[in-house]
Each structure stands twice: as structure tokens, then as C-alpha cells.
Amino acid sequence: MNGMASGWQVFAVACGGAVGATARYLVSVRWLGVAEMPAWPWATFFVNVTGAFLFGLLAVALASSASMNDNLRLALMTGVLGAFTTYSTFSFEMVRMLELKAIGLALGYGIGSMAACVALAALGLMIGRAIFE
Numbered sequence: 001m002n003g004m005a006s007g008w009q010v011f012a013v014a015c016g017g018a019v020g021a022t023a024r025y026l027v028s029v030r031w032l033g034v035a036e037m038p039a040w041p042w043a044t045f046f047v048n049v050t051g052a053f054l055f056g057l058l059a060v061a062l063a064s065s066a067s068m069n070d071n072l073r074l075a076l077m078t079g080v081l082g083a084f085t086t087y088s089t090f091s092f093e094m095v096r097m098l099e100l101k102a103i104g105l106a107l108g109y110g111i112g113s114m115a116a117c118v119a120l121a122a123l124g125l126m127i128g129r130a131i132f133e
Helices: 007-030 042-063 071-084 087-099 105-133
Strands: none
Touching: 007 042, 007 071, 042 087, 042 105, 071 105, 087 105
């Protein structure tokens, strides 16, 4: 490919993104009420670790299917999971914790989120390989 996205690819990502962003929004508004800062941002933590696991799992599942449509891969991986997970909200929450001098909470949230996301992405890959390869 020449670095240009086709109209169908853009449409696939947009449709997937609408689903992922809506799911993330619903998680955030339904999650045990809105926590005041500083507090552990459970909704963001949940979507990021869940998304990391699903990304690992789907990466293997979709790669193992030779007949899988590229647009479907884009819709699911880039669209749905890209919009469902949120590095920008995670970063903003970290900054707010630091501004409020909740240094321990911020460090725990940052390190905990990164460790959990990496571990769950690896677990998704491992389970995906056990099932789909």
C-alpha cells in the first residue's frame, strides 16, 4: 500500500471507533458513581486493562484467520479497541493526582496501570495462541 487509506478503511475505523467510544463512555457513567479526585479512577483502569487483554487475544485470533477481512481487523483493533482504551484520560488523571499532591496514588496508578496492561496483553496473547494456533 502507498500509505493512503481507502474510504472503506476509514469507514471501518470510524464505525469501530463509534462502538468503542460509546462503550467507554457507558463504562465511565455506570461505574459506581463518579469519584472525586484524588481517587483511583476505576473506569479508566478497567477499560485500559480490558482493552489490553482483548487486543492481545484479538491480535492472535484475527491473524490466525487467513480469510479475515482487513476492514474488519481495522474496525475491531484500531476502531473499537483504540477508542475503548484511553491513554489521554489516564494521563489527565495522573496530572490531576499530582496537582492535588496525591503522589503515592499517582505513582501507584501509573505503575499499576502499566504493569496490569502489559500483563493482560501478554495473557491475551497467551490465551489466543492456546486457542487459535
